[in-house]
Amino acid sequence: MTQVTLIQAINQGLRQAMKTDPDVVLMGEDIGVNGGVFRATDGLYKEFGEARVIDTPLSENGIVGMAIGMALYGLKPVAEIQFMDFIYPAFDQIVNEAAKFRYRSGGQFPCHVVIRTPFGGGIRGGLYHSQSTEQLFASTPGLKVVIPSTPADAKGLLLTAIHDEEDPVIFLEPKRIYRTATGEVPEGDHRIPFGKARVVKEGSDVTVVSYGAMVPQSLQAVNAVEKMGVHAELIDLRTLVPLDYETVLRSVEKTGRAVIVHEASKFAGFGAELSAIISERALYHLKAPILRIAGYDTPFPYALENLYLPSVDRIARGIERTATAT
Amino acid sequence: MLRALKLMVTGRVADERSVNLQRQGRIGFYVQMDGQEAAQVGCGLALEPEDWVVPAYRELGVALARGVPLQTLFDQFYANSNDENKGRQMPTHYGYRAYRYVTASSPVGTQIIHAVGLGMAARYKGEKSVTVPFFGDGATSSSDFHAGLNFAGVYNAPVVFFCQNNGWAISLPREKQTRSKTLAGKAEAYGIRGVQVDGNDFAAVYRVVQEARERAVSGEGPTLVEALTYRMGSHSTSDDPTRYRSTAEVASWKQKDPIERLARDLIARGWITEDQFEALQEAARAEVQAAIQTAEQTPPTSPDTLFTDVFKSNPSYVEEQRAELSELVREGVVKP
Ligand SMILES: Cc1ncc(C[n+]2csc(CCOP(=O)(O)OP(=O)(O)O)c2C)c(N)n1
Numbered sequence: 048m049t050q051v052t053l054i055q056a057i058n059q060g061l062r063q064a065m066k067t068d069p070d071v072v073l074m075g076e077d078i079g080v081n082g083g084v085f086r087a088t089d090g091l092y093k094e095f096g097e098a099r100v101i102d103t104p105l106s107e108n109g110i111v112g113m114a115i116g117m118a119l120y121g122l123k124p125v126a127e128i129q130f131m132d133f134i135y136p137a138f139d140q141i142v143n144e145a146a147k148f149r150y151r152s153g154g155q156f157p158c159h160v161v162i163r164t165p166f167g168g169g170i171r172g173g174l175y176h177s178q179s180t181e182q183l184f185a186s187t188p189g190l191k192v193v194i195p196s197t198p199a200d201a202k203g204l205l206l207t208a209i210h211d212e213e214d215p216v217i218f219l220e221p222k223r224i225y226r227t228a229t230g231e232v233p234e235g236d237h238r239i240p241f242g243k244a245r246v247v248k249e250g251s252d253v254t255v256v257s258y259g260a261m262v263p264q265s266l267q268a269v270n271a272v273e274k275m276g277v278h279a280e281l282i283d284l285r286t287l288v289p290l291d292y293e294t295v296l297r298s299v300e301k302t303g304r305a306v307i308v309h310e311a312s313k314f315a316g317f318g319a320e321l322s323a324i325i326s327e328r329a330l331y332h333l334k335a336p337i338l339r340i341a342g343y344d345t346p347f348p349y350a351l352e353n354l355y356l357p358s359v360d361r362i363a364r365g366i367e368r369t370a371t372a373t
Numbered sequence: 374m375l376r377a378l379k380l381m382v383t384g385r386v387a388d389e390r391s392v393n394l395q396r397q398g399r400i401g402f403y404v405q406m407d408g409q410e411a412a413q414v415g416c417g418l419a420l421e422p423e424d425w426v427v428p429a430y431r432e433l434g435v436a437l438a439r440g441v442p443l444q445t446l447f448d449q450f451y452a453n454s455n456d457e458n459k460g461r462q463m464p465t466h467y468g469y470r471a472y473r474y475v476t477a478s479s480p481v482g483t484q485i486i487h488a489v490g491l492g493m494a495a496r497y498k499g500e501k502s503v504t505v506p507f508f509g510d511g512a513t514s515s516s517d518f519h520a521g522l523n524f525a526g527v528y529n530a531p532v533v534f535f536c537q538n539n540g541w542a543i544s545l546p547r548e549k550q551t552r553s554k555t556l557a558g559k560a561e562a563y564g565i566r567g568v569q570v571d572g573n574d575f576a577a578v579y580r581v582v583q584e585a586r587e588r589a590v591s592g593e594g595p596t597l598v599e600a601l602t603y604r605m606g607s608h609s610t611s612d613d614p615t616r617y618r619s620t621a622e623v624a625s626w627k628q629k630d631p632i633e634r635l636a637r638d639l640i641a642r643g644w645i646t647e648d649q650f651e652a653l654q655e656a657a658r659a660e661v662q663a664a665i666q667t668a669e670q671t672p673p674t675s676p677d678t679l680f681t682d683v684f685k686s687n688p689s690y691v692e693e694q695r696a697e698l699s700e701l702v703r704e705g706v707v708k709p
């Protein structure tokens with residue numbers, strides 16, 4: 048196995064899916080000839096042709112709406128939204144249509160669309176090339192929400208989304224680590240099931256729950272506090288919906304302390320859900336208040352993004368304080 | 374005309390320097406208007422101070438024509454403490470209320486319908502002005518383009534829709550954006566007037582916009598202007614156009630360079646000399662250099678601005694975060 052980047056793993060996953068199943072089609076802005084602005088679809092237009100790699104006009108509701116139509120017919124469309132910041136024109140199609148087709152038709156019309164989109168900050172993208180609004184989708188019943196943090200997971204979760212799922216999947220790609228997250232990726236048809244979190248590092252003193260680009264960031268923080276004698280356990284959720292309650296709760300029961308890290312803004316963010324679950328189901332195990340480390344409750348800034356995003360030092364300080372709070 | 378040439382040249386120089394600043398890591402990002410100077414300055418100069426401009430992210434020429442000082446713009450590119458937008462947005466995404474130049478966002482097309490609201494508000498208040506949204510060929514596929522033109526038609530709003538068809542929406546050529554023969558032709562479906570104009574011909578753009586403006590303020594209805602032009606450079610500093618378009622196409626448009634065209638025309642008429650054209654370019658370079666120097670010497674945005682302007686006044690939990698951050702900065706846990 049060779050080392051690949053997260054974006055290359057996505058590219059491999061798409062190619063693999065298209066090779067094994069002729070019903071897989073891609074659509075999005077600049078994904079064909081240009082290979083995607085981040086090169087996720089590099090080479091696929093050449094290999095599979097314009098009937099399967101469809102460059103669309105500039106319309107996100109058009110992209111998702113068309114993908115929904117194809118899914119209703121029985122194809123397996125994988126739509127790309129160029130940046131998560133531009134997904135909102137398609138919000139109606141996603142929330143009112145994709146998420147509700149199965150339910151409103153009594154199960155007759157499942158809507159298996161996969162919507163991939165790069166998200167998150169750290170690339171000096173300012174307000175509109177940095178947003179993390181996974182909570183909007185996670186709180187919509189009917190949508191599955193996936194966020195890989197390693198190349199192997201990216202490929203495995205993507206192939207599961209395309210082949211095994213029969214529901215709409217919002218597949219969020221942490222673009223900040225597109226090229227910095229590298230690792231070995233299994234060849235061929237590699238799949239990772241939804242709803243199974245990954246324990247990145249075991250520890251006994253405090254549980255750190257994260258996902259996406261904040262996983263490598265948190266790992267650095269966990270390694271830093273280890274030098275001070277704090278042994279933190281780091282969990283990468285992989286999928287927000289479905290959520291792996293068990294892995295989170297088992298860990299918190301063991302450590303009695305929980306830190307949640309995400310870059311999305313804090314108020315009513317996904318961390319609030321995690322915090323609620325831990326309080327509801329593991330309160331008697333807690334030895335310290337749950338801590339959420341998140342983006343601040345402001346729009347995503349341009350000049351000050353380094354202050355906005357949870358830094359390694361900010362996370363480390365939070366872990367250390369939670370681990371030692373009495 | 375001379376003023377137009379000066380603005381176009383200044384814009385070109387500012388663009389070229391900014392792209393280089395981005396390459397050198399001195400600014401974070403840049404979108405150039407390269408090749409679209411006549412369309413932008415032509416439209417910008419045809420407007421009056423009381424008119425409203427609702428731009429996209431590529432409208433340097435319009436900003437200059439509105440009178441926004443170069444220094445103000447470079448302060449924004451540097452996101453420094455003099456940036457009136459307080460470092461909140463990527464370079465080229467700015468707004469200046471004093472010039473009735475509305476703050477630009479990245480999402481394509483959203484501003485088109487805002488223009489209709491502004492125009493209707495101005496009319497309601499008895500003001501004789503027009504509102505001009507700027508957008509590209511790609512934006513004509515957005516839902517807000519549809520909403521904008523439809524509403525403008527229904528309410529006969531005093532709006533001049535200014536579409537710069539520069540041939541490309543990142544990698545998507547105009548022919549693949551819509552099957553419509555022309556973009557101006559789309560106006561017909563909304564019952565409004567549509568006009569196509571050579572966007573590299575300053576005088577033609579100026580005339581067309583001036584006429585559309587007259588009609589709009591006198592109640593004769595909105596116009597969709599399609600300015601045919603070309604994006605000479607990359608989409609942005611993040612883009613590599615060699616992946617999707619031929620150098621021959623770019624070269625053929627180079628022959629139609631709007632600045633060369635206007636300069637040649639003015640020289641032929643004897644309005645300026647070759648030497649004066651040279652001097653004008655030299656002056657622009659000096660002016661841009663001075664703005665860069667000042668912007669670079671200006672201190673960065675202060676960390677505390679992260680929390681201002683979220684609301685008029687913050688809820689308590691945001692103020693708590695503000696206090697937390699200033700503690701983290703004080704203790705050196707986070708660095709700006
Ligand atoms: C809603 C939305 N979708 C996608 C993008 C990404 N994007 C930025 S500019 C652009 C192309 C715009 O083309 P056009 O409207 O012709 O304007 P131009 O850039 O050529 O001036 C795209 C797809 C965006 N900014 N907003």
Ligand SMILES: [Mg+2]
Nearest residue numbers: 509510541542
């Ligand atoms: Mg264009």
